[in-house]
Amino acid sequence: MFASRAAWQRCGPLARQSLHRAQLNRNVVPRRLMSSGPGGSGENFLYVVLCGGAFAGAVAYAYRTVATDHARFVVRVSEIDARPKSDWKPRPWPPKSGENGNELLVLLTLNR
Secondary structure (H helix, E strand, C coil): CHHHHHHHHHHHHHHHHHHHHHHHHHHCCCCCCCCCCCCCHHHHHHHHHHHHHHHHHHHHHHHHHHHHHHHHHHHHHHHHHHCCCCCCCCCCCCCCCCCCCCHHHHHHHHCC
């Protein structure tokens, strides 16, 4: 009982004040931002110019890179194709062991 009474005496006036202030602000119309304020349409035009220029530069760079690298790509592929190729032969399975046949067993026990 004492704890709740002490809390009510301490927090009661603050609660009453905040409720009273909330009722006062209920009839206030919220502020609306008007387009005639700072940051008008000229600022948007600047963003359009900057973003459009960056996009055009990126497209030009990508086109130039793809167009010039095509010849280099063809040369590299022809060099790779010109290399001598040996026929692929699979390794025998199971792998051949050493002279006495215990080499694989020794490797397996050492890796534990």
